[in-house]
Amino acid sequence: MGFSAIDYEGELFSCFAFHAALVILKVLLMVPLTARQRFAKAVFSNAEDARLHPKGKVSLVDPDVERVRRAHLNDLENIPFFVLIGWFYLMTNPSLVIAKNMFRLFTVCRYLHTFVYAVVPLPQPARGIAFFGAFLVIVVMTVSVLLAAF
Ligand SMILES: N[C@@H](CCC(=O)N[C@@H](CS)C(=O)NCC(=O)O)C(=O)O
Numbered sequence: 467m468g469f470s471a472i473d474y475e476g477e478l479f480s481c482f483a484f485h486a487a488l489v490i491l492k493v494l495l496m497v498p499l500t501a502r503q504r505f506a507k508a509v510f511s512n513a514e515d516a517r518l519h520p521k522g523k524v525s526l527v528d529p530d531v532e533r534v535r536r537a538h539l540n541d542l543e544n545i546p547f548f549v550l551i552g553w554f555y556l557m558t559n560p561s562l563v564i565a566k567n568m569f570r571l572f573t574v575c576r577y578l579h580t581f582v583y584a585v586v587p588l589p590q591p592a593r594g595i596a597f598f599g600a601f602l603v604i605v606v607m608t609v610s611v612l613l614a615a616f
Pocket residue numbers: 536537539540543593594597598
């Protein structure tokens with residue numbers, strides 16, 4: 467199968483770059499989301515931060531703050547792999563339609579994962595479905611890269 471050069475002026479690369487930027491932006495948005503929750507609950511992880519709020523206290527176990535932190539961590543366990551393996555996947559000469567729809571599925575699922583985990587917590591399997599939709603995209607791209615490398 468093998469690899470081919472990426473067409474940086476082509477539709478596939480711009481679609482990938484667009485979705486990679488969207489999901490990286492989503493990770494960056496976890497910073498204000500965490501800060502919002504910390505100030506709402508007046509809960510901080512360091513004494514010097516707690517002094518920023520009149521009722522601030524130090525706690526590493528607040529359930530609402532920890533929920534946002536787990537959502538952030540889960541992003542970090544998945545989104546960097548999408549960007550990395552996606553780059554190799556572009557070199558496997560994939561079908562334009564399949565690749566574009568996989569990038570879209572990944573982005574939608576990761577935004578939904580954050581929404582149902584850290585914005586409006588919903589019962590399972592909402593988060594599980596969002597997680598596995600995005601996870602499937604990473605698995606398919608990884609297997610495609612392995613097959614191309616053989
Ligand atoms: N590090 C994850 C690995 C498994 C995973 O990512 N599961 C998804 C679907 S249930 C999830 O949203 N886990 C919650 C989390 O990472 O906090 C965990 O501890 O749960």
